[in-house]
Structures are given as C-alpha cells and as structure tokens.
Amino acid sequence: MEIKRISIFNEFNCIAEDCPTSCCRNIWKIPIDSDVYAKYRNEKGIWGLLLRCFTVKRRGVITFRNTSRGCPFWGMDHLCSIQKRHGSSYMPAVCIQFPRRLYNLKFFCEETLYLACPEAARLFLASAAGDRPFEFTVSEGSVSYEVNTTNDDREFLDYLLKARDELIMMLERGISFDNMAILHYGQDSQNACLGQTPLPSPQDYESREHYQMTCEKIDTWLFNGFYYPKLRTISPLLYQLCRKYIRKFGSQGRRNPRTANQKLAVLLENLYGKIPDLEIILNRYYEYYLLTDFLEIYEDYSFSKHLLFGIAKTHLLRLFLALYAEDQETINPHEIATVMAVFEQKAQRIYSAIS
Template sequence: MQIKRISILNEFECTGAQCPASCCRGWKVPIERDMYLKYLTEKGLFGTLLRCSIEKKEDLVAFRSTFHGCPFWGIDHLCGIQKKHGTDYMPAVCIQFPRQLYNLDFFCEETLYLACPEAARLFLVSAAGEKAFDFTVCEGSAGYEVNTTNDDRAFLDYLLYAREELAALVRDGMRFDSMAILDYGRDAQNACLGGKPLPSPRTYQSPDCYVIGIERMNKLFFNGFYHPSLRTLSPFLYRLCQKYIRRFGMFGRRNPACADQKLHDLTENLKQKVPHLDNLLNRYYEYYLFTSFLDIFEDYSFSKHLVFGVAKTAMLRLFLALYAEHKKQIGIHEIAKIIAVYERRAPQIEDALKML
C-alpha cells in the first residue's frame, strides 16, 4: 500500500502539558467497542472511575464532558488514562488525533487536523514561508480501515489532478472565494451527472467572489455553528460567539446593510493586525483541499465540498477579526489557538450550507 503523508505531519510533535487547547476539549470523546469492553472489566478504583465517566446515548459510547473537558484530563494537563496504562489503553480516536488517516483502498493519505494547536502552528509556519503542502510517499501497510465504497480509479485520478490544479491556482493568487472555483464545481458536478467529460479547473476565471455577508453568516452561525453548550465545551470559542451575537445577531437581522459595513470594517481592522491575511486565508483553503477534496470520491458533491471550504474559511476570518478587534497585534500562537478551537466546531456549519 502506498501511504502519502503531508509535509507538516512529518514535523509534528505533541506539546503535551504545554498545549493551550488539549485534544479532548470542545467535543465528545467516543470510545470504540473493544476498548469499551476492556473498560467494563477494569478492576479497582480506576475501573469504577472509568465506568462512572462513560455515557451511552443511542449508538454513541463516549466519556462524559465535564467543565474542563474529558474527565481524565488532569490538573497537570495530561491524560490520566495514558499515565496509568499507556497510550494503547486510550480510545482509538485519542491515539490517532490529530492525524487524519484516510484509506482510499488504492492508497492512503495521512494529514493533520488543524484542530490541534501545534498542527495549526505548523500550518501557519508553512503558509507564511510559502512552503507547499507536499506529500511524501512510502510503502507500508495501512493498519486502518478503508474509508470508501467507491472503486472508480479513473475518477479518483481525476480528483487528484483537479485538486492539484485548484491548489496551484489558489497558491498563485486566485482568491479562495473566487466564483471561478464554484463555477468549476458546478460544471464538474453536472458533467458527472450527465456522463460528460470532466472539466479542468484551469479553464475557469471570474472577477467575482462568493460574498459571505452578514445574512449568509447569520445563517451559518445560528443554524449550525453556534450552540449554548459551547459555554462548557469550549469557553474560549463561546466568548467569541457571544461577541458576534452582541455585534451582529439582532442588528444583522434588523439592518443587514449597516451590519455588512460593520463586518467589512472589522475585517479591514484585522488586516492591520495580521499581515498577509489574504495569503493566510488562501493557504487555509488550499490546506482544506488537501484534507477534504477527496471526500467527493464518495458523494460526487463538488459544489457542496467547495462551498463548505469557502464558508469555513470566511468564518475563520470572522473569528480572527472578532478576537483581534481591540488588540494591537496577534501572534502566531494566538492564531493557532483560534484555528484549533474553531476547527473543532466548524464541521457543524455543513448542516447550514443548504440555506445559503
């Protein structure tokens, strides 16, 4: 099996107790069946603790969320299960995080979730240094399950080619929200449905952008992203959300034109604090292509995945702007933390995409 590993994964090292947003903050930690059965038979006080910390809801077995996240995350900022029994005794998702392992049967791709602050920092260093997100290739056995039911190799090869083209266009300066990208997605999807030849992204150009103004942002925010439970799940993100609600919630509904202007001013203010913001956002979208574009192999939804990346990038810009509003400057570690906490919640906006 050919295993392709993205450049920043080779440089990754967990920062452990120094981490500003440990792995288990901001979401539920699911426990796979084999490990759950092991936990049920663990003896002694630790076994009792394990069993008291597990909750079962419908098909999901997970650790209960406490005010500070996973119940086994200690005051020393380390994992209690790992300290007592080692890494192999942790749920699979904890062992794997922040690696995203994608087995396409013909080959595997391994990337990093930017939901980890150290992964986000490595991403930012590469983005600022104009370094490409190359894949190194090695031979090995995957050791993880196949993630697809599709066996159309020709289509997968086309997706690899289209992804390279799109990434190169964005790296060469095409804006992440250019209509050229979405026009390409629409035509590629129609070509798939009609059994016609698939287009090349390079043949698309447009002076227009897909603008996510306040009305679209409110749809994304209130119909997918925001939930009051963020208050305990992710207090840092919750504070930024509250800031957004105060600034744009009701106001955005009553006077969208004025709210759009305010949003524009907030973004302009961010540009003063984050040099090369446009480049950063483009690189963020480019990285999104490397981690998510091949999902089209499973559902053939070009438009959905390309719009999701645009919405995700625009919303990151919003959170950076809210954070930076009254700061003189924001540094790489602060941006990395914002990206990490945001990434943990961002998948929820997929539900709201159909409202755009």
C-alpha cells in the same frame, strides 16, 4: 498500499499540559476499541470502577461518558489520567491518533493533520509564513486503519486528484480562495456528474468576481447548529467570539443589513493591518482544506457543497480572527493558531447549513 504523508505530519508532537485548548476538553464521541474496553472491564479497584462508570454503550458503540468539561479522564493538571497511569495501550485508538487524519481510500492512503489541534495549526502557519509547500511524500506499506470509502471508481478518484492539483495551482497563480471561478467549476462538475458528461478542468475557469460574505450568510452558517448553548463550557473562546459577533451586529430582523455589512467590511479590513500576511494565510488555509477534504467528493459527488464549505470556513476564520483582534494592536502567530484550532474543532457543524 501507497501511503502519502503530508510534509508537516512528522513534525507533530503533542504539547500536552501546555496546550491552550486541549482536545480532551471537547465533547467528542470517542469510540472505545473492544480490546481496550476489555482492559477496562478487568481493571480492579476504584480505578476500574471509574473506568466502567464513565463508559456508556449506545447502539452497539462504547464511548466515554462526557462531563461538562469534556473527557472525564482529563485531569486538573491538563493531562490524560489514563495515559499517566497505564500508558497509551489503555487509550482508545482515536485519542492516540488525534490530530493525525488517516484517510484510507482503498487504492492509497493520505495522512495529514487536523488543524483542530493548536500545535498542528502552528505547524500549518509556520509552513504558510515560510512559503513552504504542503507536499506529500509517498511510501509503500500496509496500514491498520479502516477503509473510509464505499466507492471503487479509480478513474473518478484519479480525476479528483488531478482537479485538486489544478485548483491548488490556480491558488498559487494568485487566484483568491473566494474567486467565483472555483464555484463555477464546482457547479459544472456536479452537473457533469449528474448528466454523465465529461468532467471539466478547473484551469478552464476564470472570474473577476468574489464570493460575497454578508451578515445574512454568516447568520445562516453560525446559527444552524454551530452556535449552541453548550459552547459556553466546551469552547469558551469560540463562545465569546460568537457572543461578540451577536453584540456587534445584532440579530437578523433587528438590524439594518446595509449598515451591518458596512461595519463588517471595516472590521475585516482592519485585520489586514494587524496580520500583514493575512491574504497568504487565508489562501494557504483553503489550499490545506483542498488537500485534506477535497477527496471527500469521491464519496458523495457534491462538488459545489464541498468547495463552498471551504470558502465559508475560510471566511469565518477571518471573521473570528477579526473579532479576536478587534481590541488589540496586534495578534501573534500563537493566538492565530489558537483561534484557528478552536474554530476547526467545531467547523464541521457548518456543513449542514451550506447550500
């Protein structure tokens, strides 16, 4: 098995109690492996009782029972009480792996980091600011994690790898993440799949137009599952930023669209003065998205949706950074990483609103 590992992967170390937005503070459905659950069932005393009380079995899957502050075993000291007491052998595999993304495509695996972790986001930003490429180092070996695809069309997978490289080359040449050439390529590729005609090359596309972000589009992305009442306790920072957006721009139907979009343009423009490298960061963020998510097209052939999802994510990241920085003179890399991580923790919820 060929294992491809992204450059920042080996640099990662969990910062534990120093983490500004711990992964344990979220409402995840953490599956508990059967061997780990067997340990919980055999554990004696109060501790065993707690382990069994805070696990639940639904549709054959055993998970932790979340509390309003996230994982029930996330202690007041901001450390995992299971790990403290028993070490990582008592922890579910997902908890040990996070934020490592282990993507097994049968012919090869790609190992990257989820930016939903602020430390991973910090490593991403350091590479972007240092103009270091995100490269995969390749090794041979075997992996214990499961296969993530049902497709076995190697030719299509090789096409996707080549197309991804070409899209990244376009970004490196200075084409912006929201250039319409990317979406035109996505549309044509999707049509080619449907019509079973030859797939195009991204390099053949160019455009002077950019995908326009408006308050109407933001509303669609934010208010169809992304912003929900529990956000207030699960992700207070993200909740505050969403509330700030609502206060500032009002709700659809109660605002003048033209005035709201002008206000939005001013808000975003002001951010460039506070983060001089903003354009570079956004383009590298989209590049990283292509590296981690583009191959998901192998599973559903949805070129347009995946490419647009990355653009929507990048636009929303800029919006949240702008809202965060609005009342400050500057915003430092630590703050950028925190906003990026809290956004990434919930960003997948936008996917269903993309059309």
